[in-house]
Each structure stands twice: as structure tokens, then as C-alpha cells.
Amino acid sequence: MTTRKERKGIWNILENGTETQNIYISGFHPDAQGTPEREHLDDEYIIIKNGQSSSVDMSGWTLSDEANHVFTFPQGFKLNKNFEVTVYTGHGTNTDTELYWSSDTPIWNNSGDNAYLRTPDGSLIDREKW
Numbered sequence: 001m002t003t004r005k006e007r008k009g010i011w012n013i014l015e016n017g018t019e020t021q022n023i024y025i026s027g028f029h030p031d032a033q034g035t036p037e038r039e040h041l042d043d044e045y046i047i048i049k050n051g052q053s054s055s056v057d058m059s060g061w062t063l064s065d066e067a068n069h070v071f072t073f074p075q076g077f078k079l080n081k082n083f084e085v086t087v088y089t090g091h092g093t094n095t096d097t098e099l100y101w102s103s104d105t106p107i108w109n110n111s112g113d114n115a116y117l118r119t120p121d122g123s124l125i126d127r128e129k130w
């Protein structure tokens, strides 16, 4: 089951003065179907939405879990306005809307975890807890 949410009017003022609005974790799917889970990591993912009115350059942003496994967004990655990007735990070819952590083991604990979205300077943009 994927849980989705919508948010409006959330503003974050980053330490470098950049204002971001409505960039958030819009969905999460920690429990990949099939066993063992490590062989189905294309079904373990986090979705991030850019709900603001302009694209955002996410070069160097990070997505991390409670155990501090860290995924760094590739240099030059831009998320277009009103688009979502899905970050899969497993391996694959990155596109504008799909990124791959390239992990060989699960990242997101099925029973409970935290997902943190941060800018390169460490500012917390969003946290999703389940």
C-alpha cells in the first residue's frame, strides 16, 4: 500500500536564502512485494513531489533513513514543477522521474522508519514517518 498526501502552503527558507515551497515526500512504499525482499528492491521506493511553480535543482540533495543510509541526488538532477520523482532502492537507469539508490539490500524498514529529505547544506525539507 502506498500512502499519498497533499500539502499546500508549506514554505522552507533555507540557510542560503533559497525559498522552497511544496517540495515534499508524497508517497512511500517500504514493504516490497515478494520474498526475500532484497530481490524485489524495484518495489521499495519513496516518491518526492515538486508542487511549486518552478523546477528545482536537486543536485546534492539527500534522502536518508533512520539508520542514516544516505542517497545523494545526482548532479544536474532537476525536478520539474508539478512532477514527482520515485527513488527506488534497487538498481536501474535514472530518468527525469525515476532515480535508483543502487543498494543491494533493503533501506526502508517495513515495520517503521523515517525518511528525511535534505538540501546539500543539511536543511530538512521534509520528514515522513511510518
Ligand SMILES: [Ca+2]
Residues within 6 Å of the ligand: 030, 031, 032, 037, 044, 106, 107, 108, 109, 110
Ligand atoms: Ca523494506
Ligand SMILES: [Ca+2]
Residues within 6 Å of the ligand: 065, 066, 067, 107, 108, 109, 113
Ligand atoms: Ca532503514
